[in-house]
Every structure is written in C-alpha cells, then in structure tokens.
Amino acid sequence: MQRLLILIILLFIVSCGGQSKEELLLEGNRLSAEGNFRGAVVLYKNALEKDVNYLDARIGLAEAYLSSENFDRAEKEFQKVLLQNPSQTDLLLKLAAIYINQKLPEKALLELDKYHSNNHETVESLVLYGRAHGASGDIDSAEQFFKKALQLDSTAIDPRLNLAKVYLQKKDFVIAKQYLQEAISIDNKLIEAYYLLASIETRQGNREAALTAYSNIIQVDAKQLQAIYMSGILQMDLGDMAAAQASIDKLLSSFPDRSDGSRLNGFLLYRQEKYEEAKIALEDSLKKQQHLLSYFFLGLSYYGLENYEIALNQFQKALDLNPSFERARILVSMTLLKQKRLDDAIIEVQKVLRTNPDNAYAHNILGSAYLADGQYDQGMAELETATDLDPDLADAHLKRGIFHLAKGQGAEGEADLVKAVDAAPEVLNGRLMLVTHYLRQKNYSAAVQSLQDGMDGSKADALLNNYLAAAYFSQKKPVQALAALEKAKQANPDYLTPYFNLASYYASQSNYEKAIAEYYQVISADSKNLRALLGIAALYNVQGKVSDVDKMYGQIEATGTESGFVAAAQYQLKKKQTAEALAIVDRGLQSFRDSMPLLELKGGLHLQQQQWDDAETAYIELSGVSAERGNNLLVRLYLSSGQSAKADKLISEVLSSDGDQEYPYLLSSLFLAGQEKKQEAVKILQQGIATVPHPLRLQMQLARTFEQDDKSQLAEQLYQRIIQSAPRFAPAYSALGFLKESHGDKGAALEYYKSAIKFDNKSTSALNNLAYLLMDNFGEEEEALNYAMDAYRLQPNDPRIMDTLGYALIKNGRAEDASNLLEKAHDLLPGVAAVTLHLAMAKIETGEDSIAKGLLEEVIASGDKSELQQAEELLNTL
Missing domain, CATH: 1.25.40.10 (Tetratricopeptide repeat domain)
Structure with missing residues (x-):
C-alpha cells in the first residue's frame, strides 16, 4: 500500500512537469479550494521551481501552509513574499495570526504595530490585537480591542465570538451569552456560537437551554455527531425518552459504522429497565468499539437481569480497560454482596478506598458489608465516615439508594442507616441487620413485616419507621413512605432525621414549600439548628426569593453561635455589603471576643476598604489570641499600606520579647527580603539560628533565601546539614x-x-x-x-x-x-x-x-x- 502511494505521488509530480507555471498555479488554487492542501503545496512548489520569483505561487504556498496549520513554513513563505513585495502590508496580519497560533503574542503585536503604521484599523486587525493580548494574559486589553472592533463594524461576528470567550474566562456567563445571542441573530447558522452557548448552559445546569443550542446546531448541519449525541444524553436526563430515541435513530442511520448510536441506545434501554434489549444494543456497540461505559452499562443490564456472574464479568472487563474505574469496582463489590460473597466484596471495596479514601459511597458499601457479616462496630465506623465525608448522603439515599445503585433506580430511596444509627445506636440489633439484608435482596414484603413486628410504641419506633419508609420508597410507594416518616416524627419528635429526610424528598420533587415547612419544624425543636436554617436559605435562593434569603441569614446570625456569625458575615461579603458584614462580625465578637475566624475576617474586611487603622486594631487583637498569626498579618498590612517603619518596629518589639522563638526571625527575614535587603535577611536568619534552641524552620528559610538568590549550591549544602542534624526532618x-x-x-x-x-x-x-x-x-x-x-x-x-x-x-x-x-x-x-x-x-x-x-x-x-x-x-x- 505504501509503495502504491509513493508511486501515485511520483506520477503526480511527473505529470506536473509538462504544465506551465500558470497552469500549476490554477490547479493548485483548485486543490486548495477543495481543502486538498497537501496536493496544492506540491503544485505551488512546482510552479516556483519554474520561476522562483513567481509571487502568486509563493502566496498560494504560504496560504496552503497556513490552512493546513503548518505555521512554521507558512511564516517563512509570507516573509519571502514581503521581501519580494514590501507593499503587501495585509500579509502582516497573516503573520500576526501565525504568531498567535505559535504562542508568540509579543511578535504578533510587533507585526500589528507595523501594519497600523501604514494602514487604518480594521475589524480583522483589532481582533488580532485582542487575541494577541489575550494570549499574553492581558484579558482586559483583549476585551477593549474586541469592543473597539465592534464599534468599527456593529454587524461583525468575530469580535462578538471573541468577547463571549473573554467573558467565559471571566465566568460572566450573562454577558457571554448576550454576545453569542447577538452573533446568532446576525448569522443563525453559526455553529461555533451554538456550541459555546451549549457549553455555558450545561455548566450552569440549564439542560433545556443546552438542548435547544444543540438542536440549533443540528438544524444547521444534520451531520454534527457531537450535537446529536449530547442531545440524546440531555433528552434522557430531562425524561423525554421519545426525543432521545429520535436522536439515537439519527445516530444509527447517519453514522452506522460508529458505536455512538448503539451505545446511547443501550443507555436509554437500561434507563427504561429493558435490560434484555439494552444488553443487545450494548453488545452491538462493543463489536464496533471497545468502550469503558459500554462494558459498565452492559454489566448493569446483566445485574438487572439478576445474572450476577456475567454482570461481574462485564464490570471486570471495564476494569481491564481502566483498573482505576471506581464505579466499576464499586459495582463489583455490590455484585459480590448480592452473591453473599462478603469477604470478596469487602476486599474489592477496600481497593477503592486505598486510592480514594474520601469516597463516601465506598465507605457506605463497606459498612453495609461489615454489618451483613456481623461486624457491627466496623460497619458503624464506616457508615459514620461516609456521612462525615458527604453530609448530603442521606438525601442521596432517599433519591437513589445506595443498595440499589446498580439497578439505576434513581427515584427510589433506601434506609438512612447512618443518620438512624447516629440518632439511636442502641436499637441497632439483629432485626435491623435482617431488614438490611431483605432490602438488599429486594424482599420488601419481608422487610416491611420485620419492621412492623419490631414496633412496640416506644421512641425506637422512629428509627424503625425510617427503615420502613426506605422499604416503601424502594417499591415506588412514596405515599406510604411519607406516612412512615410522619409516624417516625410522632414516635419521637426530638429525632430530627425524619424531618430532614422529608425536606430532602420534597426538595427533590421541587416541592419547596413543603421542604421548607419540614425545616421549620426542625427549627421549632432546635432554634439554633444551622443545618435547617441554611437549608431554608438555600431553597429560598433556588427560588430567587432574595428578601427571604436575607431574613434567613438574619436568623442564622440570631442563633448567636460563632459559626452563625461567620456564615452571616460571609453571606453579606458575597453580596459585597462590606459594611453590613463588618457589623455582623462586630456583633459576633461581642460574644466571642477571642474568635480567630471573626478577628481575621474583620481585619480582612477593613483591609479591603483600605481602612488601615481599623485593620491594624483587629490584627493586634488577633495577635493576642495567636501571636504568630496576628503579627504575620500585621506585617503584611504595614507593607501593603506603605508603613514599613511600623513593620520594622513591630519586628524589633517581637524580637525583644519573643527572641527565643523562631517566628520573629522568620517575620523579620521575610520583611527584609521583601525590601530587597537579602544580605540583611541572611544576617537576621543567622542570628536566629545562633539564638533559638531548635532553629530548623530558620535554617530552612535561610536555604530558601539562598535559592532565591541563585545560590543553589549553598542551599543544597544547608539542606544536607539540616538532614545530618535531624535525619527525620x-x-x-x-x-x-x-x-x-x-x-x-x-x-x-x-x-x-x-x-x-x-x-x-x-x-x-x-x-x-x-x-x-x-x-x-x-x-x-x-x-x-x-x-x-x-x-x-x-x-x-x-x-x-x-x-x-x-x-x-x-x-x-x-x-x-x-x-x-x-x-x-x-x-x-x-x-x-x-x-x-x-x-x-x-x-x-x-x-x-x-x-x-x-x-x-x-x-x-x-x-x-x-x-x-x-x-x-x-x-x-x-
């Protein structure tokens, strides 16, 4: 095959020999227009062999290199053109674009300056100026040039697209979308703008808007595979399975040789619990391309068919492709639990935790395995770790269900083991272990019966009703589940877990009013419950009820807790209400005079407003609580406010009073180094090393100072001496x-x-x-x-x-x-x-x-x- 290709190229080159340079140029232009830049390059080069000064061929060659993104060669050819014809200053713009692509913004700016010395500003030149500044990290200047280009031509699209990208970088999605929508109003077939718009909507969680953007792309070009695929994903997420099926059909018909259509079809069928059909679609996908998620969902489909051994095999194939694929490893553990192979299940989930010790689900599964194996202490420890890592895990339990994760039953809930045990660990007994086993086996009637048999009218019924609610949620019986949670509240009104569970369920159903009502019941029992108060504030925020959010943060402050004051102040800070944030901090400090977070927050707020004296007062108070932290911030304050004499005085005072400690010398050296007084910094560190009993931090700082002064050999020698004196440092x-x-x-x-x-x-x-x-x-x-x-x-x-x-x-x-x-x-x-x-x-x-x-x-x-x-x-x- 390679010999044949070489022969074709040779014949092509030989055939060019009999053509004139004009014919070669015309043929090169034709190939270039068709996108065959390699062929065009050959023709242009042949034309130049006939006449090295043939300018049109040289320009064509440069353009072909540029179009094929061979920037180095394109640059050389454009430079040759300019040598032949210096009057073609438009080529300076080409060179600027090349330099931007070569990550050489300074050279691009030089070419643009040359262009503007002989030419008027154009939209193209201003956009290139903007891109060059953006490439050099000067986003604000880039923005100004793009806006200037837009002023030059209010209908121009390129400046709008670049401005959208600038605001995307600034995370100002509102303005970014505005520019994209303007561009689309000028050209409603602008695919790049639609993709950018879809990415913004997706990042903001606006799935319907993102779907609209992808639909617009498909209207412009029905062969845009990525847009069709993403449309199918979003349609499934939005619950429009008919539309998702239409997207799948389009992929299958338009791209029959690719695996995307059959893979997406498998995902859809799995979500519809059509496990047999999903299995067929995913197996078809895997014939065309090995894919991690295809094996994963194939395993889930076999799991749904209760063919656990084959499910295990598919999850293992996913792990063969990627041994670190956590979800597959977790499903292996879940499958082994189904097979009652508890020891193997524990080993597999521990592999996940060795590489990701913060995986809350893995801890939860490990806890479940230990409980099922009768290792109650270990099980409870793992479940508690799970909720420490993910406080929202209870909500996830209700919405998805840890034991039914592999089934993909997102609307089902399960027993909130962690919260239940935290509330009443003394009732964790064999009955609950049996119920847990029944729930894992989907033997819901047995689970319900066991729970009902255990109820005796005591407060412990609250916990049992929580489990009962989980069993009903698993059977898609939300009415009975909600009734069970209400009974849990009646059995023990002080047991707050059912309130939070109900609030989470209602919130998941977008029934915000009922969710808020549950949180208020928590507050009626515990008026200082920050979790409930913050939950209400979050729900009001989701609904856009700004005034209600404000009131709620007032209540959060009114709890009188240190955390409440900090949360309320930070909320005001986010709103850029610095004065109100300061007032809250001051009120908090009346109750918590020695609060480090409040004092540091107060100093920072004053510093933002350049209220140097007030910031100084706050940091002086902080230094009374933590001398090192407070004095460190004071030195920074003095330096930023131009009060170096005060910094010097403070350091002298600290040295005289705490001269047997390390941090005064560290402060002093950092201050001197900041003033470019490196020799004095070295001397103060050496003084500290001679004075402080164990000056390891000072020796380290001295070595770093040597490094900063390009004295690497001295630094290395000092590090080695530190190791000799402290081999375990x-x-x-x-x-x-x-x-x-x-x-x-x-x-x-x-x-x-x-x-x-x-x-x-x-x-x-x-x-x-x-x-x-x-x-x-x-x-x-x-x-x-x-x-x-x-x-x-x-x-x-x-x-x-x-x-x-x-x-x-x-x-x-x-x-x-x-x-x-x-x-x-x-x-x-x-x-x-x-x-x-x-x-x-x-x-x-x-x-x-x-x-x-x-x-x-x-x-x-x-x-x-x-x-x-x-x-x-x-x-x-x-």
Missing part, C-alpha cells in the same frame, strides 16, 4: 527534592520526595510533587494516583492539590471523577492555564467536547507558553 528532604527537580535531576528528586514521605506521610508538598513527577517523567500513573490521593485527603480544599489529583485521575482513566474535582479547582484558580487544560482533558475523555473546546480556548487566550501547544493540539482534535 521531612521538609528538608522535600525542599531538596524540589531543588533537584528544578535543576533537571529527576532521579534524585524522586528519592528525596520518597524520603520526605517516609518520615512524614502527611507532607502534602512532597506527596503532590512526587505524584506529578511520577506522571510526567516516569510513567507511573497508578503509583502517582496513590500519592495524589493521599495529598488530597490531607488538604481537600487546596486547589493545586485538587488539580494534581484530577490530572492523576485522567492519567488513570477516571475522567468523570477527574472532571468533578477539576471543576472545583478551576473555580478556585480560574486564571491558571494548567488547571484549565487539565479540566479540558477530562471533558474530552467524558465526551463533553463542546465544554472542552471552550476551556481550551481559555488556555490559548491566557498566553501561557507552557500549556499553549498542548491546548492547541487538543483543540485541533475536536
């Missing part, structure tokens, strides 16, 4: 690892990070850095995931650790889990290109190409050179 190993990694010695870095973890398995920096190093340099994705998971378990709110874990999950084929985590990291670090790129990678893996496209465009617009190439390569695959 993990931070020194971690710092050495980072130093070695930054100088390209990856092997040494690996060993130092591992040593740091050996002596301190809670060293998040070492865990995080080691995970990244293993992924990017040693190809040890599974081992990297373990370290990243450990780091995340220790610092679950650190967005950079979230990013590392998300990236590790992608590398291990767990894109869906990665997507959830990376969305949080992206929200916390919206301007960090690496985080945005990783989220885009996850979205590509989960099939959300339109969202991925928007994210990749954010990366490209950021101008981060370390991420641009990969972002562009991924974007070209979509």
